[in-house]
Each structure stands twice: as C-alpha cells, then as structure tokens.
Amino acid sequence: MxxxxxxxxxxxxxxxxxxxxxxxxxxxxxxxxxxxxxxxxxxxxxxxxxxxxxxxxxxxxxxxxxxxxxxxxxxxxxxxxxxxxxxxxxxxxxxxxxxxxxxxxxxxxxxxxxxxxxxxxxxERLQEHVMLLGRKGARERVAGFLMGLAQRQPEDHVDLPMGRQDMADYLGLTIETVSRMLTQLQGEAIVAFPSTRRFHIRKWGALEALAA
Amino acid sequence: MxxxxxxxxxxxxxxxxxxxxxxxxxxxxxxxxxxxxxxxxxxxxxxxxxxxxxxxxxxxxxxxxxxxxxxxxxxxxxxxxxxxxxxxxxxxxxxxxxxxxxxxxxxxxxxxxxxxxxxxxxxERLQEHVMLLGRKGARERVAGFLMGLAQRQPEDHVDLPMGRQDMADYLGLTIETVSRMLTQLQGEAIVAFPSTRRFHIRKWGALEALAA
DNA sequence: ATTTACCCTTGAGGCGGATCAAAGCGCCCC
DNA sequence: GGGGCGCTTTGATCCGCCTCAAGGGTAAAT
CATH class of the missing domain: 2.60.120.10 (Jelly Rolls)
Known part of the structure; x- marks a missing residue:
C-alpha cells in the first residue's frame, strides 16, 4: 500500500x-x-x-x-x-x-x-523533538513516536515505513531498547503488531498518557 | 557586569x-x-x-x-x-x-x-539542541553548552547568567550530573571556574573535540 | 520448497547518569 | 562579623539503558 x-x-x-x-x-x-x-x-x-x-x-x-x-x-x-x-x-x-x-x-x-x-x-516539529529527547524515558519516547505516526495516518492500522534502526536514531536510543519497549507495550496490550512494519493502537488513553 | x-x-x-x-x-x-x-x-x-x-x-x-x-x-x-x-x-x-x-x-x-x-x-538553534540531546553523553553536552556560551560572548572570561538547575534542564540532565561534569572538566584543566558563575576556557581544542 | 541474508528480538552483564543524602560555600541580612 | 538560607558540590547506591552476544523471523533469491 x-x-x-x-x-x-x-x-x-x-x-x-x-x-x-x-x-x-x-x-x-x-x-x-x-x-x-x-x-x-x-x-x-x-x-x-x-x-x-x-x-x-x-x-x-x-x-x-x-x-x-x-x-x-x-x-x-x-x-x-x-x-x-x-x-x-x-x-x-x-x-x-x-x-x-x-x-x-x-x-x-x-x-x-x-x-x-x-x-x-x-x-513545531523540532520543538516537539526537543521535548521528546530532553525529558523522557525510553518507554515514553517510543510511545510518543507511535502516537505521532498514528496522528499523521489516522487509520485503524498504521504502517511503519522505517526500520527499527531509524526509529532508534530518531529517538536517541539503541535498536535493542526500541525493540524491547515495543515488546513491552505489546505485552501490556497497549498496541498490537500484526507484523514488524504495521501496528494498531488498542489503548489510546494509555498510549497518550505515556506520550504526554 | x-x-x-x-x-x-x-x-x-x-x-x-x-x-x-x-x-x-x-x-x-x-x-x-x-x-x-x-x-x-x-x-x-x-x-x-x-x-x-x-x-x-x-x-x-x-x-x-x-x-x-x-x-x-x-x-x-x-x-x-x-x-x-x-x-x-x-x-x-x-x-x-x-x-x-x-x-x-x-x-x-x-x-x-x-x-x-x-x-x-x-x-538552527533547535537543530543544534536536538543533536545535543539525541546522541551525546553528559560530558559532551556540558562541554557543548560551555562552547556555545563562549561563542556568544567571546571574552576571556565568560559569565554564566543561569544557575546549575537551568543548565541541567536545558541539557536534559540532573543538577548533580552537571556539577560533576563541570568539576571533571575543571580537573582536566580544560576549563577553570574562578567562581560558580564565571568560567574561562583553558584548552579550546579539547573542549571543541568534546562538543563535536 | 529451500536457502540465505538481513533485520528483529531476546538474554546477560556492565556502565553512565539518576536518586537519595549530607556536607560545603557564598551571599544576603542582620 | 555572625548567622542563616539557598545553591552547589560531593558521596553512595540504584536503576535504566547500552553493549555484547546469540538466537529467531521474514522475505527475497534460487
């Protein structure tokens, strides 16, 4: 698609x-x-x-x-x-x-x-990026990133056009940490990943709270 | 002054x-x-x-x-x-x-x-800030911050109008870490602090290398 | 269908910076 | 000059993320 x-x-x-x-x-x-x-x-x-x-x-x-x-x-x-x-x-x-x-x-x-x-x-994006990098932990960064994507592409299932390394380099994290956080968020049923490059938000409230 | x-x-x-x-x-x-x-x-x-x-x-x-x-x-x-x-x-x-x-x-x-x-x-400042927060350790962040101040105020002795907490909140660090890094840079004779609110760069090369 | 290569995930251990706590230090006020 | 207050420094410990190292998955190539 x-x-x-x-x-x-x-x-x-x-x-x-x-x-x-x-x-x-x-x-x-x-x-x-x-x-x-x-x-x-x-x-x-x-x-x-x-x-x-x-x-x-x-x-x-x-x-x-x-x-x-x-x-x-x-x-x-x-x-x-x-x-x-x-x-x-x-x-x-x-x-x-x-x-x-x-x-x-x-x-x-x-x-x-x-x-x-x-x-x-x-x-505006740069300001948001500074907030993300300055005062947020790994969980929050990843959550914020997913939120951002979902807002740009407001469909039920959101595509991840970028790989984990790109996410990591955007978020100021390592690829392993990104992966772990995704697994964690999925474990808590906040998001679901039908495949590595596609996800779906199951608990908007929880994700929003994290992304704050 | x-x-x-x-x-x-x-x-x-x-x-x-x-x-x-x-x-x-x-x-x-x-x-x-x-x-x-x-x-x-x-x-x-x-x-x-x-x-x-x-x-x-x-x-x-x-x-x-x-x-x-x-x-x-x-x-x-x-x-x-x-x-x-x-x-x-x-x-x-x-x-x-x-x-x-x-x-x-x-x-x-x-x-x-x-x-x-x-x-x-x-x-431009925001871009620089993103680079600082995204991919730099505490030493580098503090070094970069001091470099920035020195460039804006190119005198022998540079004033720090802000306290440690403000530096920390700009750099995405805690006040203790900022303090430790300053002590460290001073210990290596890269900078000197005649008072808490005033410093002097002794090794521009070393500081620049860190700030990279 | 099988192979292969790349990316992603998972695990174990180490390190850097946060946190918690207390002791200087300078500064203003008296 | 002495006292008190807020800021800074220093120390000890803890935790989160990084690093190093294997193991999966997945998708394309054969």
Missing part, C-alpha cells in the same frame, strides 16, 4: 510553484536526495513514499531529524547549506524547485509567507 | 519596528514575560539581561528551550500560542511590539522577510 494523502484544496504560493515549476524526480530506496553540507538552494515536496533526514556526527553517530510523508515539504534549512541529509526511506516521487525560480514565479511576498508557514511547521 | 552587545548596523524591518513601535518593559528576575499557552501575538527583543524559555510537562518535568541575550529576538512561535514560557533570568529590559503593529508599520513584505530570518536563527 502507498501512502498518498490528499493535498490541501487552497494551495499556497509554494504549492502552486511546485505544481507549475516542479521537476518530478524518482528516488530509489536508500538513495540520497541531498547530502549533508550540500548547498540548500531548492525546495522539495514528497509526492509519494517517505523521506528521512539525518545527520552524522564526526565520530559516526547518527541522528535522524524527521520523516516526511506525501504532501509535506522538506529541504527548508536555516543556513545556506543542509545540516541534515535527506534520503528516500522507500521509493519516492519528489517534486523539486529552485528557490530562485519560486521567487521569480510568485514574487517575494507570497513566497516568503508560504516559506514562513512551512518553516513554522518545521519548527 | 551587564551583557550589552552592539546591535547590527544594518537594521532589518523587524529591528526598525522595535525601535519605533516597541514598548520598553522591565522585568524583574524570575518574573514571567509570557506564560506557556499564552497567545503568541507579540515579538520581543532583549535590550539587557538574559531571558530563558521553558516548558513544563504535565507531570512537572521542565525542559529549558533556550537562553536569549541582548539584541536577540524571542517569542517567535510556530503556532497561535506559546508552547514555551519566557522568564527573565536576570533583571531585563525588553522591547515588545504587537505582531499586527509590525505588519501595519512596515508592510508585509519586509516584515515577513525579517521574521523569516529570525525564525531561521531559531530553527
């Missing part, structure tokens, strides 16, 4: 720019969209598939920044170059536009507003 | 709006500038003193978001209300403007650009 969310009906200047100027590219599983420290002169929008951003420290530790689903914009970065790399988690279709082209197309006013909006969404 | 940095010579629309429309307020030590979940309809600029943002979870754990020094803008939030509260760490002078007033004054174009710029700075 592919995750294809409907795009908002009222399109922002940025969305319109994607529609009209966007180059559509296909990126194979585990291929890079852009590398860490590449110049950040483009915007990207996921059409299908899931994208992961990540950053490697000098000594090889990896931190996953976030996951982007169909309809979501990524590649917004505060500085002139990418502090996080972007890779296709699954095979992806992605639209790309040069920042300068977007400006020329829509004029600075509308574009700035749209970019600001997208940046805000990004900031 | 008060930390008063020179403001940039080329003023952005936001800076100009602060200069012309800003209401100057004084906030006493430990007083709130705005509360968590307050409506976010104003921008703030620190004139003197240091401001801290923080968020309390339901069960009482505190995460410090960031510290803001003279010249820095805060109160930018992704959503309609503040997810983090802001408090004066020291006695502060702060300029405040309504967002709507800024818009009316400078027109949306310039303002959006300036806000976008400020938001980018904010995002």
């Amino acid at each position: 592919t995750l294809t969310h409907a795009f908002p009906a009222d399109e922002s200047a940025l969305d319109q720019a994607f529609d009209r100027l966007g180059t559509r590219i296909t990126v194979a599983r585990d291929e890079e969209v852009y590398a860490q420290d590449d110049e950040a002169d483009r915007f990207y929008r996921v059409m299908s598939g899931v994208v992961r951003t990540s950053r490697l420290t000098a000594d090889g530790r990896r931190q996953v920044g976030d996951f982007y689903y169909a309809g979501e914009v990524f590649g917004l970065e505060p500085g002139p170059d990418h502090r996080f790399a972007a890779e296709a988690l699954t095979e992806c279709e992605i639209q790309v536009v040069r920042r300068s082209a977007v400006r020329a197309f829509a004029g600075d006013v509308e574009v700035d507003r749209a970019i600001l909006e997208a940046t805000r969404v990004e900031m | 008060t930390l008063t940095h020179a403001f940039p010579a080329d003023e952005s629309a936001l800076d100009q709006a602060f200069d012309r429309l800003g209401t100057r307020i004084t906030v006493a030590r430990d007083e709130e500038v705005y509360a968590q979940d307050d409506e976010a309809d104003r921008f703030y600029r620190v004139m003197s003193g240091v401001v801290r943002t923080s968020r309390l979870t339901a069960d009482g754990r505190r995460q410090v978001g960031d510290f803001y020094y003279a010249g820095e803008v805060f109160g930018l939030e992704p959503g309609p209300d503040h997810r983090f509260a802001a408090e004066a760490l020291t006695e502060c002078e702060i300029q405040v403007v309504r967002r709507s007033a800024v818009r009316a004054f400078a027109g949306d174009v310039e303002v959006d650009r300036a806000i976008l710029e400020a938001t980018r700075v904010e995002m």
Whole structure:
C-alpha cells in the first residue's frame, strides 16, 4: 500500500510553484536526495513514499531529524547549506524547485509567507523533538513516536515505513531498547503488531498518557 | 557586569519596528514575560539581561528551550500560542511590539522577510539542541553548552547568567550530573571556574573535540 | 520448497547518569 | 562579623539503558 494523502484544496504560493515549476524526480530506496553540507538552494515536496533526514556526527553517530510523508515539504534549512541529509526511506516521487525560480514565479511576498508557514511547521516539529529527547524515558519516547505516526495516518492500522534502526536514531536510543519497549507495550496490550512494519493502537488513553 | 552587545548596523524591518513601535518593559528576575499557552501575538527583543524559555510537562518535568541575550529576538512561535514560557533570568529590559503593529508599520513584505530570518536563527538553534540531546553523553553536552556560551560572548572570561538547575534542564540532565561534569572538566584543566558563575576556557581544542 | 541474508528480538552483564543524602560555600541580612 | 538560607558540590547506591552476544523471523533469491 502507498501512502498518498490528499493535498490541501487552497494551495499556497509554494504549492502552486511546485505544481507549475516542479521537476518530478524518482528516488530509489536508500538513495540520497541531498547530502549533508550540500548547498540548500531548492525546495522539495514528497509526492509519494517517505523521506528521512539525518545527520552524522564526526565520530559516526547518527541522528535522524524527521520523516516526511506525501504532501509535506522538506529541504527548508536555516543556513545556506543542509545540516541534515535527506534520503528516500522507500521509493519516492519528489517534486523539486529552485528557490530562485519560486521567487521569480510568485514574487517575494507570497513566497516568503508560504516559506514562513512551512518553516513554522518545521519548527513545531523540532520543538516537539526537543521535548521528546530532553525529558523522557525510553518507554515514553517510543510511545510518543507511535502516537505521532498514528496522528499523521489516522487509520485503524498504521504502517511503519522505517526500520527499527531509524526509529532508534530518531529517538536517541539503541535498536535493542526500541525493540524491547515495543515488546513491552505489546505485552501490556497497549498496541498490537500484526507484523514488524504495521501496528494498531488498542489503548489510546494509555498510549497518550505515556506520550504526554 | 551587564551583557550589552552592539546591535547590527544594518537594521532589518523587524529591528526598525522595535525601535519605533516597541514598548520598553522591565522585568524583574524570575518574573514571567509570557506564560506557556499564552497567545503568541507579540515579538520581543532583549535590550539587557538574559531571558530563558521553558516548558513544563504535565507531570512537572521542565525542559529549558533556550537562553536569549541582548539584541536577540524571542517569542517567535510556530503556532497561535506559546508552547514555551519566557522568564527573565536576570533583571531585563525588553522591547515588545504587537505582531499586527509590525505588519501595519512596515508592510508585509519586509516584515515577513525579517521574521523569516529570525525564525531561521531559531530553527538552527533547535537543530543544534536536538543533536545535543539525541546522541551525546553528559560530558559532551556540558562541554557543548560551555562552547556555545563562549561563542556568544567571546571574552576571556565568560559569565554564566543561569544557575546549575537551568543548565541541567536545558541539557536534559540532573543538577548533580552537571556539577560533576563541570568539576571533571575543571580537573582536566580544560576549563577553570574562578567562581560558580564565571568560567574561562583553558584548552579550546579539547573542549571543541568534546562538543563535536 | 529451500536457502540465505538481513533485520528483529531476546538474554546477560556492565556502565553512565539518576536518586537519595549530607556536607560545603557564598551571599544576603542582620 | 555572625548567622542563616539557598545553591552547589560531593558521596553512595540504584536503576535504566547500552553493549555484547546469540538466537529467531521474514522475505527475497534460487
């Protein structure tokens, strides 16, 4: 099954720019969209598939920044170059536009507003991520992560497009701890895993309480 | 000594709006500038003193978001209300403007650009914070924190306007661990603390290597 | 259907940071 | 200058997560 969310009906200047100027590219599983420290002169929008951003420290530790689903914009970065790399988690279709082209197309006013909006969404996620990493134990982190996925994909059964290692690197844990916590949550009948890459929430209240 | 940095010579629309429309307020030590979940309809600029943002979870754990020094803008939030509260760490002078007033004054174009710029700075800090919390041990976190302060205040001796508890809540550690790490770094002659609220870097290389 | 390879799970043990407790230390107030 | 209070440091112990090490599962390739 592919995750294809409907795009908002009222399109922002940025969305319109994607529609009209966007180059559509296909990126194979585990291929890079852009590398860490590449110049950040483009915007990207996921059409299908899931994208992961990540950053490697000098000594090889990896931190996953976030996951982007169909309809979501990524590649917004505060500085002139990418502090996080972007890779296709699954095979992806992605639209790309040069920042300068977007400006020329829509004029600075509308574009700035749209970019600001997208940046805000990004900031909100970063704030949430800081809360997750700063003051939460492993159980709570994993619970929070599952909650987040479930909210983005409000179906009865939720897909996990990422493997355990990606979850771990997002949550600042090891793969073993993630696995143990999942087993634990399942043991308590809070969630159920019909397969490793798919789950179902059985006790929303309990999960919410943990994710707090 | 008060930390008063020179403001940039080329003023952005936001800076100009602060200069012309800003209401100057004084906030006493430990007083709130705005509360968590307050409506976010104003921008703030620190004139003197240091401001801290923080968020309390339901069960009482505190995460410090960031510290803001003279010249820095805060109160930018992704959503309609503040997810983090802001408090004066020291006695502060702060300029405040309504967002709507800024818009009316400078027109949306310039303002959006300036806000976008400020938001980018904010995002960069959040990314750094995520890296700090996600994949670093206590030593590295503390080292990174000291490095950050030293870069903002590039004098021989750096002031610590915040207490150990604030450092701990920023770093996702306990006050005891922070204290131990400081003692440790001092023991290795990487830094020196002439007093609890003031330090000096003796081995930049070593500290940088840790902060990586 | 069988093989193989990769990912995920499970187990045992160690370590880093939290917790609990008490003793400095600086600072303000008298 | 003395006393008291809050912050910081230090110590001892505990617990949670990491590390190391095997064992499963699962899914694709043959």
